[in-house]
Amino acid sequence: MNVGTVVVSGCIASNYAFPQSCIEPPQGVAAWWPADGTADDAVGTNNGVMQNGATFVPGLSDQAFSLDGIDDYVSVADVPELNPTEAITVSVWVNRTAIVGFADPIVKKAGMVGGSQLLGYALEFSSSNPSDVIFWVYLDGLGW
Secondary structure, eight states: OOOEEEESOOBOOOSOSSOOOBOOOOTTOSEEOOOSSSOOOSSSSOOEEEETTOEEEEOSSSEEEEOOSSSOEEEEOOOGGGOOSSOEEEEOOOOOOOOOSTTOEEEEEEEEETTEEEEEEEEEEOSSOTTOEEEEEEOTTSOO
């Protein structure tokens, strides 16, 4: 059984404009990317790589990832601890400044085998109502 939690921001969100204190990640977290000036995993070895001009901006606590919504992203290697088989929790704080595309992804893990998507999950903005967020799971090539 592989149960996993992926935390992209480990900070408590609030409506205040000044930096907040981060909480400690819960025990058993598979990965945590606090975006504190690097794309490194703060609890493991699943370090990310900034792609296509991804940068950092001031966030709720220290810094946050800044992605242009067109082609910027943080790439993380496909590793077993990011492939939960029973349960998953994804936690993220997002400050969306514009609607750029169709079903804009926030967090996406797409398991590609031979050019086909077989396993994965995605937290993305809804294509029918851009203010809604949807979580999809893709299992054994059966679709989202």
